[in-house]
Amino acid sequence: MSGEYRTLSTNSLETGVVFFGKEHCLPNYFFTGNNVRENYIIHVITQGKGIFSSANHPIVNLAQGDIFILPKGVPCFYKADGQEPWSYFWLGLSGIKINTMLQQSSLGTKRYIKHAQNSNFYQSLTQLYNAVHNTHTFANDLLIESLIYQTFYYLNIEYPAHKESNKNKSDTYLNSAINYLHDNFEQHSCNINNLCHRLNVSRSYLYSLFKKEFNLSPQQYLTKIRMEEAKNKLNQSNLSIQQVSQSVGYTDEFTFSKAFKRYSGFSPKAYRQLEN
Known part of the structure; x- marks a missing residue:
């Protein structure tokens, strides 16, 4: 090649x-x-x-x-x-x-x-x-x-985008939510309440869209994005655990470490040692 x-x-x-x-x-x-x-x-x-x-x-x-x-x-x-x-x-x-x-x-x-x-x-x-x-x-x-x-x-x-009919409005909300979470997950201010306010939809409505599409709540989906990105940074960089936690939207290392262990079964330090 x-x-x-x-x-x-x-x-x-x-x-x-x-x-x-x-x-x-x-x-x-x-x-x-x-x-x-x-x-x-x-x-x-x-x-x-x-x-x-x-x-x-x-x-x-x-x-x-x-x-x-x-x-x-x-x-x-x-x-x-x-x-x-x-x-x-x-x-x-x-x-x-x-x-x-x-x-x-x-x-x-x-x-x-x-x-x-x-x-x-x-x-x-x-x-x-x-x-x-x-x-x-x-x-x-x-x-x-x-x-x-x-x-x-x-x-x-x-190649303009086709205008969506009312029946596809839920898809529009879901795609907008997904794009927002992927584009902003590294920000501390990225959370589900702010997302609902941005889309002008209720938390329960957004929950139903994510559960139907992914069998995950919006919060679980956001956590997954952050944890998968944290895995990449732990594997592929020399950033400290605190730096990794801040880069994926957490305000403190302790909260991040607890969330990472719940998600992966390992502490960030143990996961880095395991993968390397």
Whole structure:
């Protein structure tokens, strides 16, 4: 398997490309690392085929000319075909406007687009991918930023999100809640009361949505996000237990340690020693 991977530094809080790369996959290759990402990663399939799925969405077959996205904080799985493994390039995007621009499009709601190769969106993505390879200059930074907005302009013009009917309102509330929890779990102020106030729904109504979809309460779902992220940080960083606890939304180490032991059966220190 061959490809490239490069990171970029960006000074933009609103939008920016933080890394990019490409891959020529081996048959049946699938990513074995953390399947919950910290950024929004758009993949453009340039040849071959494979399968893709993400949380609360069905598995789909994708091929050359199709595009899929790994949304921030959402578990995803994708695998190259055994006979015609795909090749793709990707762009990792970060910024406070990315999610808003995505959610106005079908890529943000469905998480994939088929047969996009003749679209302005596809061409603009390709131009953006080429631009991030250029030498770092102020002029090229302006070009990259302008191409990001151009890309999302074409995405929303050519692939707008379909308006949902009243019968799907509960799905809208659930997806909004999920996105909020994944985007804000590291904040101490992220809690279910604030979430209900934000969505203007009752706690019992939100509880019923989560129990039906996940068989978890909203609080259990939030705890799971925090604990899984804590596991990753304990395994993959040298952060202290206190630093890990603060990075996943806890105000003190003791409360975090009790919650972690209830969730995993181990104290944070014992879990780190076990995994390493």
